[in-house]
Amino acid sequence: MPDSARPIVFVSDFGLGNEWVGICHSVLAGISPRSPIVDLTHLIRPLEVQSGALLLADSMPYIAEDAVILGVVDPNVGKDREVAIASTSGRYLVGPDNGLLSLAWEAAGGADTAVEIASPDVVRPPRAESFRAPDTLCPPAAHLAAGMPIEQLGPTVDPSTLSALTVAEPEIGDGQIRGEVIDFNRFGNIQLNIREDDLVRAGLDGAPFLTIKATAASAEARRGSTYADFKAGEYGVIFDERGRMEIVRGDPESALAGLGLQPGHLVWISRSRVP
């Protein structure tokens, strides 16, 4: 047994309410017992591939260069081929070929090599179509972590044929940005596709207050740096650890509810007339 093994970073929409995550851990640890297993999160909203893809890509700066990333958000349950990808930066990615991994490998320098997972030495027929991962995805991830060359997992695939997501870029004007909601959390904080650079380019980075317009409502939001900066009910804007503009609202109010927003909705950001 080698002295150490690559870490496995696991992200899914399985939730925590049953034994699914545990069964996957059991299979992973059985094949690569020396690999630390990192549960990035298992609370991706069920079947929301883009939300998982963004969270994973935004987390890449915190993920080791030698990690094997196992991603399972699979609305088509086994109808997409299952793939393993070697990124230019050295990380491996394993999951369904539905775009879930695509923003992460872009963030990791691109997809160098890809294979379709098919070797009968690695996978076994799934016990149930409703839960394929322990039979078809956990074994290849763990074998990669334990040192198996990616070519042994199955036939090579042209990386250009892999499914890739496109995330809408914000539209930057002079003093205005049109952005899109990409995610939200249980506190009702809203993540946008807007980064700090975009604010600079629109000339809005010095504004102490920003006007947030949605279709259903609008708000004046104060710039701050963390959640504790805002009073109960007050709207605020921070840049979070994912590098995204986040619209927050002082506990116990929800910015999501207050502005009537959902992922995919547009928002318009401009300088506020407030003081």
Next chain:
Amino acid sequence: MPDSARPIVFVSDFGLGNEWVGICHSVLAGISPRSPIVDLTHLIRPLEVQSGALLLADSMPYIAEDAVILGVVDPNVGKDREVAIASTSGRYLVGPDNGLLSLAWEAAGGADTAVEIASPDVVRPPRAESFRAPDTLCPPAAHLAAGMPIEQLGPTVDPSTLSALTVAEPEIGDGQIRGEVIDFNRFGNIQLNIREDDLVRAGLDGAPFLTIKATAASAEARRGSTYADFKAGEYGVIFDERGRMEIVRGDPESALAGLGLQPGHLVWISRSRVP
């Protein structure tokens, strides 16, 4: 220190709301730092021994042959003796002698050797009767994982004196099965004691629709292979990764609520007249 150690598979009804699971991990890692610890689930419904026993037994195909299984669902809190069992397949099981482990060791080829956990070198008097596991169950599980022979844990016990659960078997007729609800999940999906073989024996395996009769209600359910196969509100039948017939209902409806079922209730399955 040996180069590696057995994995520990941990299942309980502790929930995730406090420090109990963490304290057990701390004790386990202190004694066997090289053991991967797999949390199968800690959300067994509180004090429901049979539900835990079935989940554990159904998970055995995914659990390594050298695993130490630590199970804690203990409605009698310390009034049952605490035991360690060596199964024929090589896995160890540690927990209260209340039937929780019995379906798992049957699935693992039977109980070869059993001991009552008693050695003062291994256990210490529990700090609180309300939470004995870190003092009386985690240490023996971790010592087994680190290589201690089972005989050192305490006096040998005749395996035939161990508590064992009996799970009702379905009653198979020609074109009809009487089954029993054994579990359900947070989506309201219902697990029955019926396996795919039983459907074949009743001559129902080719039926595209099945009639599900409960005491309070009945439904026509379509055969499918995964959750995504069913429309909102539609009843369906799949065989899940536990090998069990599962009655599901398209999101956001609950089959459990719709049919008025609970664990232990009977259901009658027959060929549907629907197309």
Next chain:
Amino acid sequence: MPDSARPIVFVSDFGLGNEWVGICHSVLAGISPRSPIVDLTHLIRPLEVQSGALLLADSMPYIAEDAVILGVVDPNVGKDREVAIASTSGRYLVGPDNGLLSLAWEAAGGADTAVEIASPDVVRPPRAESFRAPDTLCPPAAHLAAGMPIEQLGPTVDPSTLSALTVAEPEIGDGQIRGEVIDFNRFGNIQLNIREDDLVRAGLDGAPFLTIKATAASAEARRGSTYADFKAGEYGVIFDERGRMEIVRGDPESALAGLGLQPGHLVWISRSRVP
């Protein structure tokens, strides 16, 4: 790479609803892959430093002597200095200097050495003030676990300048104790600052029933040893694994709601006139 590494015991108020705990694990495992990581709990009530400090101190008997404890409950987000402490018993503690760690190092024999975490070889500028831990606290904790001497983390600090919490001690009279609520859990069970010794000193240890008086309500509570000892709605008193007096109430009722209590409230305990 050394043959083994210190375990890391991680406690926070991050919750389980997003990727924060996962990102911290990723950073920890990247620096000290051989360290078992124990999640003590991440459900400290948000920003409640005293609640986290007490839980951590009460858990010390279960935490290995060579552990590195990483605590993150930080209402001032980065406005307090960040420190690493070597306790007399050998454990290290890493976190904000806001009192969170103070009860734990007292329980571990005192603070021997302390440093302010500052070395640019160890920390990096946080990507976001709203989530500093992966950049400023996880790296020093993991480096300590992997064997780095504490002096390399930053300049030495006089341990007497560290923030320390004071927990109110109960007031013991003849046949009466005035205690304080220090915590509660999701079942509505209430933890007090009263230990079993205090009951002995007040001459109340033999009483089968105790009267619990709060400002808003009072109850007659029966002594027991575990949750299952009490009938639905019945009030009871146990000493839990944290060594604290706990006021419980038979499922499904909540002692917290019934007595109108919150952390910081006073309660008066005396011998009951009940049978």
